[in-house]
Each structure stands twice: as C-alpha cells, then as structure tokens.
Amino acid sequence: MSFTTPLALLLLTAVPFLIWAGWPQLRLRRNKRDWLSLGLRLTIVLLIVLALAGAQMVRAADELAVVFLIDASDSISVEQAAQAEQFVRQSLSQMGQNDQAAIILFGGNALVERPMSRLNELNQLSSRPQTLHTNIAEAIRLGLAIYPAGSARRMIILSDGAATLGDTAEAARLARANGVQIDYVPLSRPTLESEAWLVEVSAPTRISENENFNLLVQAQSTADMPALLRVIADGQIVAEQAVQLRNGGPEINQFSLPLRTGQQGFIRYSVQLEPQNDTFYQNNQLAAFTEITGPPRVLIVAPDGTLDDNGQPVPSEAPQLVAALEAAGLEVTQITPEQLPSGLAELSNFASVVLVNVNAKNLTPRNMSALQTYVRDLGGGLVAVGGPDSYGMGGYFGTPLEEILPVEMQIKDEERFPSVSIVIVIDRSGSMGASEGGLTKIQLAAEGAVRVVELLNDFDDITVIPVDTQPTGQVGPLPATQRGEAIDQIRQIGAGGGGIYVRTGLAEARDALAQSDNQVKHIIVLADGADAEEKEGVPELLAELTAAGVTISFVAIGNGSDVQWLQDMAVLGNGRFHFTDRAANLPAIFTQETTSIQRSYLIEEPFFPTLGRSSPILSGITAVPQLSGYVGSSPKTTAQVILETHLEDPLLASWQYGLGRSVAWTSDATTRWGDEWVRWDEFPRFWSQAVRWTISQGRDSAVETVVRLDGDTAVLTVDTRTPTGEFLNNLNMEANVVDPQGNTQNVTLSQTAPGRYESRFRPTAEGAYFLRIAGSDGTEETVIGQTSGWVLGYSPEYQQFNFDPQLLASLADETGGRNLGQISEAVFAHDLPSETTSRPIWPFLLLTAVLLLPADVAVRRLVITKADLRRAWAATGGRVFSRSQTVDESERTPQMTSLFQAKQRAGTRLPAATDAPVENAPPAVQRPDASPPTSTPSPTFIQQPKPEAGPKPPPSTSGSGTLASRLLDKKKKDEG
Secondary structure: OEEOOHHHHHHHHHHHHHHHHHOOOOOOOOOHHHHHHHHHHHHHHHHHHHHHOOEEEEEEOOOEEEEEEEEOOOOOOHHHHHHHHHHHHHHHOOOOOOEEEEEEEEOOOEEEEEEEEOOOOOOOOOOOOOOOOOOHHHHHHHHHOOOOOOOEEEEEEEEOOOOOOOOHHHHHHHHHHOOEEEEEEEOOOOOOOOOEEEEEEEOOOEEEOOOEEEEEEEEEEOOOEEEEEEEEEOOEEEEEEEEEEOOEOHHHOEEEEEEEOOOOEEEEEEEEEEEOOOOOOOOOEEEEEEEEEOOOEEEEEOOOOOEOOOOOEOOOOOHHHHHHHHHOOOEEEEEOHHHOOOOHHHHOOOOEEEEEOOOHHHOOHHHHHHHHHHHHOOOOEEEEEOOOOOHHHHOOOOOHHHHHOOEEOOOOOHHHOOOEEEEEEEEOOHHHHOEEOOEEHHHHHHHHHHHHHHHOOOOOEEEEEEEOOOEOOOEEEEEHHHHHHHHHHHOOOOOOOOOEEHHHHHHHHHHHHOOOOOOEEEEEEEEEOOOEEOOOOHHHHHHHHHHOOEEEEEEEEOOOOOHHHHHHHHHHOEEEEEEEOOHHHHHHHHHHHHHHHHOOOEEOOOEOOEEOOOOHHHOOOOOOOOEOOEEOOEEOOOOEEEEEOOOOOEEEEEEEEOOEEEEEEOOOOOOOOOHHHHOOOOHHHHHHHHHHHHOOOOOOOEEEEEEEEEOOEEEEEEEEEOOOOOEOOOOEEEEEEEOOOOOEEEEEEEEEEOOEEEEEEOOOOOEEEEEEEEEEOOOOOOEEEEEEEEEEOOOHHHHOOOOOHHHHHHHHHHHOOOEOOOOHHHOOOOOOOOOEEEEEOHHHHHHHHHHHHHHHHHHHHOOOOHHHHHHHHHHOHHHHHOOOOOOOHHHOOHHHHHHHHHHHHHOOOOOOOOOOOOOOOOOOOOOOOOOOOOOOOOOOOOOOOOOOOOOOOOOOOOOOOOHHHHHHHHHHHHHO
16 A cells, blocks of 8 residues: 555554543443444544545556557668558557557658557548658657556667668667566568669759759768769759769769759759669659749739630730830740749749739639748739739639738628528539539539628628529528528538529529518529529510529539530529639629629729828839729728729729738729720839839848758758849748648747858658748848749658668667567567556545444444344334234333223124114223223123113213213213
C-alpha cells in the first residue's frame, strides 16, 4: 500500500485520545456493547485517516503494450510497405486479452495512425507523414508518449534504417530510461549495383534579357559511366551535352552548360541526367529558377470580340487601354479570360495584371485563387476595369476577386433598391450528382443559391425549388431576414433521378410568386442542356408569366440538344440565357442574375467624378472629363476612395492587399461610358500611373536571393545593396514562401552580416517554391521587393541508397531488444518485467466508513432483548414456518391471557329467539375480587323469554348478571 498524501497519517496520533475518551467508565458495568461501540468508532476514524492520506493499492500488472513504428518515407518501396503492413496484421491477430497496441507512421515527422487499443484487427493505413526524410528519433519519442501506465512496454520498428534526421542514439537512451524494449523488423532493399544522380543545379537568380550565362550542374555516380545532360526551358530543349561520370563526389562531376536568356520573366531551367546504368530514376532531374529582368510587363485580360451566351458579339474592351499603356512605355501582353494562367510561375512573369470587363464565370476557381496568391503573397499588382459584365454584374460577389479588390460588390444603400421576389428552379436530376472538383454539381448549384440569399436585401424573398420529375424539398418562400434558415435548408438539397421537368418547375415557381407583392419578380431555371424534358406548354406558361410582369432567365449546364431550346425560352421569358459546362460557374451566374434584376447596380447616366482624396495615381492631373455609366459598389473599410460618382459610390479606389496592391475602376475604358475619357489627352498618363502604382517598388535595389537545403529545412539568404553598391542594413525583412500546393509560410529574416539577411523554412513537398522578399527601414525611399523561385527537385531519401541494419541493431542493443525478422509470434510474448501499478482505494475506504457510522449509532442507542428477537421472528419468518402452530399459553404474559379471554367471550353467539329457554338456570355471578381462571370455558349468554304485556319492570340494580347485561342496564338507565 502507498499513499499520495502521507502527511495525513499524522492524524493517527489522535487515536490514543479517542480510546481514552471512549473507554467505558469504571462505575458502569462493562458489557459487549461498550466494547463493540469503541471498536466501530476506532475503525471509522482509521478508515477516514487512510482515505485522507490517499491510500493506494500497489500490485504488479500482467499487461503488455506494443507500439509499431512503420517507416513511410520515400525510401520505402511499395513491396516494403506491404511487407510491414502484413507483419503488423499478423502480430495483432495474436494479441492477448490484456494486451494493447498502437501504430505510428513516420517519415520526416511522425503521426499516430492508431492510439492504444485492444482491437486485434488492422484497418487500412491512412496517415500521410512527410516523406522527404526519415526521422526515427521523432517516431520513438512520440511512441513513448502514448504508453499506458503499469504495463510492460515493447516497441517494434519496421524500417530500412536509413535515417536522415534526428538523434536516434539519444532517443534509444530515452526509451531505455522509460523501460521500453525496442525490437526491429528490417525492411531490406535490393543490392544497389549502379546508380548516378544529380546533386545540384545552379543558375543566376536575376539576369538581363539576351544575356549569356553558364548553368552549373553537379552529379555523382557509384561507377564510371557515360551519360547525357539535357536542359529544358519553357517546354523546349535548349541544350544537350554528353558527359563522362566518374565514381566519386560531386566535385569531380561538375559541368558547365552555356545558355542565353530570352524575354523577361521567370524561367525554370530543368536539367535531366540520362546515365548508361541506373537504378532509381527519381533522382535524375533537378531544376533552377532565373528571373530575366527588363521593363515591367503588364498582362491585360479582356474579351476579344467573340460571341456571348446569347449569340451576340462581344465588343473588344482593351484597344484604347493597350495603346495608352504602350504609349507610356509599358510592355503589354493581351490574352482572353479563358487564357489566364493558373500557375504562379506564369503570373510572376508580369508586374501587374489588368482585368477589363471580365465576367467571373469565364474564370475558373483555380484562376482566381492563383491570382489572389499572386497579389497577396508574391506582391503582384491587379487593376480591375469595369463594364456591364464586371463587379457585381459579373458575379464577383463571394469570389477571391472580391477579396482582392478594395470594393465590395454590394451597395449598402437599400433605399435605392426595389423589392424583389426571386425563385430558383434547380435541376436535381441524376446527372447533378456527378462530382466536379471534389463537390457534386448539385452542391455547387446550391452554393449559387446561397450566394443569392446573401446578396438580397432584407425586404426581398427567396424560393428554391429542386425538380427532377416532380418538385421535392422546396425551400420558401422565405424573407431574406431569415437567411440562416434558408441557407441551412438549401445546403441540404441533394440529387435525385431522371431529367428535369421544365413545365412542372415553372408551374411551381408561378405558384410561389402568386402571393408576392414585390416590385420585381424573377425566375432562374437551371436545366441540363442534354436532358430538359416536358417542353410542351412551356411557351404558353412563359407568356402567362411575362404578362404578369415576371422575367425568366435560363441556365444550361452542359452541352446538348436542348441548349438551343433553353436559349429560345429565355428570349420568350424576357430574361437572359447563360451557358456553362462547369458547375463551378453557377455561383457567379446566379449572383450575376440577382444583381441584374435588382436594377440598381448598373448606373447609366452622365456625371462628373469628384475627388475623394489625393493619390499618386492622379499626380499631375487637375481635372477629369465626364462619364456616362459605372457599376455600383461599396468601398471597404481600409480602402482609399480617390474618385467618387454623383451618388457617392466609389469610381476609383485602391488599397494594399497583403504584399501587393490592387486598384478598382468601376467605369469602363471604352467609348461605351468613357467616350470623353478615351479622347482625353491625359488618358495614357492616367492609366499608366494607375498600373504603375500597383507594381512593387524596390527593383532599383540589387537583391540576390539564394536557397540551399540543410537537412529538413531550407536556408534562405538575401543579400541587398543600393544601385551604387552600398549595403542596406537594419531593414525589417520578411518573406512569403509559397509551396507547390499554394500554401504560404511567412518567415522573418534576421541580419547576419552587412547587407545579408537569413532565415529558415521547412519544405514539405517536391516542386517549385516562390519567394516574395519584402523589406523596409521605415522610410518610403528604401523599400525592397523581389520575387524569386527555388526548386526542390527530388526527395533527399533518394540520396540514401544503402540498407542500414546496423542502426536498427544499435537501437535494439541499447534497450535489450532483438531482430524479430518475420517472427510475428514474438511481438506479444509476455517475457518482459511488468511494472507495478498503483490504484486508489480511498473511495472504498471512505464508503466503508460511511456505512459503519449507522451501525455505531445503533450499537450505542438501541437495546434488543431475546423477546424482541422472538417477536421479530414471529412477524417475519415465523409467519411462514409456524403458521399452523399455536402459541404455548404458558409463555403468554397475564396481559396476553386476558386479551385472549376477551376475544373468546366477544366471539360467542347468543342462542336464537326460537331456541328453547333453559329453565331454572341460575344467573351467572362474577365476583369482582375473583381471580381469572387459568382455563375458563366460554360463557353462554341466555336470552330471557319476552314478558307478557304489563307494566315495565324497573331496571335491576343487582350486581349480578354478565358484563353485557350490566352495560345494557346502565344504558337504559341513562336513557330513562
């Protein structure tokens, strides 16, 4: 037994006093009850003291806990992984009843695949640790943290032993100190016969256009052999060279490949090695990034004059803007929205991106996410130029575009809006259950309806009708004030079966609008372009709806034979037609429809802009011409509104977004709304200054960025100088590191030498990393801003070629373990010493004391005789076992005898009136002083014959007669 609070045992010193106080007095007779009471009191006190001391029961546990550490790094082949999984599965099947097991997968880090459990089955392994390294030490430390107390401990390592990180020896000593035995199962590799691999590829981080430079390549080989080096840039082979590899380090296999730069931008030079004899192909390719500098390049994204969804030609939006920027000395590249790159490498080739009347449905979610990362994390610029298909009218609401821009797509002044009733008829046929980008089409359509709810004003209402062959799960009509309820119901809409019945859906929409008094009534019908059924009667129903002032727009998802019919129905419904082959565009289309029918976002009337606040964008500009239209929006809190409209809406707004900048121009750059602006002399200057403001500053400073891999971290080194060659010191320097998956790490650089700043980050995957360096000393004159790239070509695991059983054996020797080979039966063998375990027993002690307390009170207060016990027996068990037996009258007390005699007298019946009287029967005389006989026959009461008529005799005063007769005489006397 042990105690958690042994100091409480000092209370036992009070026991002698309790014995003295409870000892029976000499003047009283000592009996068993006194001694029993004293014993109970002492027992209660002892139990309470032991409970306060935290009494624990110490015992040895016959339990075994096993932790499996499974290597999941890149050096483990598919066959080795299957071998490890099969060994664990066989071992678990042999677990004992008191055994437990846990599983940890490890690579560069360690993850708990399964916590301690008594289950003897293995599910499919699902954890995905970082695979670039092998860190056995971290896996051991994590395993030590999940062992239960009081059990024997064994750890099984299933690995090739090729550790690249961590101090495994220290981890083994820690395991030994914790009583853990480490066994291992070697996952052997095939013998490496011949291998060659690339070690490093070096290129200048920044270089000018049309300049010659050398690309340095280092390789290594386990044998002498010929090989071919190939360099690829922009998808084309730019150099090839035959080389001779020699067995040795990279310093003897160093090669220089002469190259010449092309146009400015980020160029990735990928080097491929083709050796004559090789084992692993994964380590035969590396890459390097080079920034080719030149004049700032601007990417203009604008429609090119093609037809829209309704077959109408889309006017070209950018000729005047392109001409203005080129006249200002900027290099311009123009593409369509469908051609916008979704990769950071392509976007980083441009200093700024200009969107000209771009509809959000023409951009993919990946396009918009890449553009957001480009501005926020890499310091790129963005200028959004308005038009009828931009901002709220272009479906920007709720997209990354709205997050980047300094304006919100909603107008906050609700008084400018009419009241709206909108009904969305959603195709929920079987085809809408198909997956797109991880979500089903019906989920994307429901998200579009959610965007509509969020965009409506409080006095509007919404109805959503899912339809296949019949309406199912209708939402609404609900007022927009109940947004939460509406959104919850909409997101529960799921796919059904069959096609969509258009007439049935329209009829339900008509009924939903029948009770609405709102000024604007609109229906959006989403239908499959290849499976829109029940067309009969639709034109007549549309005529009925339009006559009631309802407008109907149609959205066709997917190409098919019904697309043209849906487009014709949109014309009959006085609405718009939208075609999309991507369900991801549905949210943008639905919000575009909502802003269109609200009629307050597109303001087409002449006005003169007014100055909101000064800005470098208007430097040298003192007056601006008239405009005739714009798209309404609201400024964000931290935005700078430079120009305002006559309705106090933002016309020109700017702000800092992350490391980049963005500008919003809500009018257009054509003769549609800006006829006088296009003919204005300051038109090129205005747009040049607007675009240049978004371009990151600091390019005049000499910034050199180098990244090198050191273990599991990458070391980032930045050297900075002024244009005249002076070091830039005491800067506040930080960097955003964007990995191949688009995730961003923010790191702070510390100065380590004159003009040099360093930091570290952890690469998590192979591929290209983009780095945005930003620094300032607090003044506007000294600002560092540069984007560079670095490539982690292949996992460092492919530089570890040898199976290392010695490392695993050393871990086992340190802890008394062994090589299990494939003997799974030894995993759960109970041949380890068990630890003693302590279990608290103070709750049971305290409970026992509480139960003894009533017994102590009973012993002191209650007196129980043998007669009490006999009566208790007679009232309980005696009733069952002695029901037919009579009580011996010799054992009755005098009182009991008298009661039994009274009962017998009361139970005797008088003779009936017809019975013959007993003549000459002397009256019963009872003497008061007579003692009751021990056995008395039951008395007989004789009814006297009824006297003949005559005077009533007086009541008898004689003391003779029975008790009943005397009581009757007394009663008659009292009544007389």
